[in-house]
Amino acid sequence: MNPRTAYREDTARGAxxxxxVVLLYEQMIEDLRQAVNAIExxxxxxxxxxxxxxxxxxxxxxxSLNKEAGGQVAxxxxxxxxxxxxNLAIAQFRVSRTILSxxxxxxxxxxxxxxxVESEVKSAETTASVPTVTARTVNTASATTRSLADWTG
Numbered sequence: 001m002n003p004r005t006a007y008r009e010d011t012a013r014g015a016x017x018x019x020x021v022v023l024l025y026e027q028m029i030e031d032l033r034q035a036v037n038a039i040e041x042x043x044x045x046x047x048x049x050x051x052x053x054x055x056x057x058x059x060x061x062x063x064s065l066n067k068e069a070g071g072q073v074a075x076x077x078x079x080x081x082x083x084x085x086x087n088l089a090i091a092q093f094r095v096s097r098t099i100l101s102x103x104x105x106x107x108x109x110x111x112x113x114x115x116x117v118e119s120e121v122k123s124a125e126t127t128a129s130v131p132t133v134t135a136r137t138v139n140t141a142s143a144t145t146r147s148l149a150d151w152t153g
Contacts (some may be wrong), residue, residue, distance in 0.1 A: 018118045025111035028054045032088075032104045036097050051092050051100075058085050080110070082102055 003061035015023070031054040062081040067074045084103060092101035 016118070016121060017112065018121050020038050021061065022111060022114045022118055024057050025107055028057045029104055029107050029111065031057070032100050034109070035091075035105075039095055039097050039100070047095070048092065053083055055088055058088075066084060067075050080106075 029048040035047045035050035035054070038044075038050060058081050062078060065074045065078055067078070069076070084106070087099055087103055090096070091103070
């Protein structure tokens with residue numbers, strides 16, 4: 001196993017679910033950057049593998065959506081994932097760096113939103129673990145809703 005893969009697997013083990021989402025977004029962004037690079041080097045096999053892996057990651061994220069607890073945010077994310085998957089298929093068919101670059105930009109924006117949620121959750125957990133501060137319960141789904149509520153797809 002290469003060191004990078006070992007490090008990622010170790011990071012993911014025992015991670016908070018929000019952290020796992022951030023890691024999956026980072027993986028998709030890396031996959032698509034490598035696909036753009038593969039287009040520039042006329043490497044059809046690498047481009048195809050990276051786009052296919054990004055589509056697999058989308059499926060993982062989409063299958064984990066809880067539409068009941070996540071409400072409108074979960075529905076918006078589902079639409080985004082559907083659109084992203086479709087755009088990746090078009091990018092593959094047209095061999096388009098432009099389409100891939102736009103998807104990377106969109107993913108970076110959403111990754112930033114998830115990173116903010118992750119910071120809020122960490123902050124709340126730290127606050128809750130301090131004995132002199134009144135403990136409070138943090139609902140990860142509602143924290144996600146607050147930070148991602150403005151995103152409409």
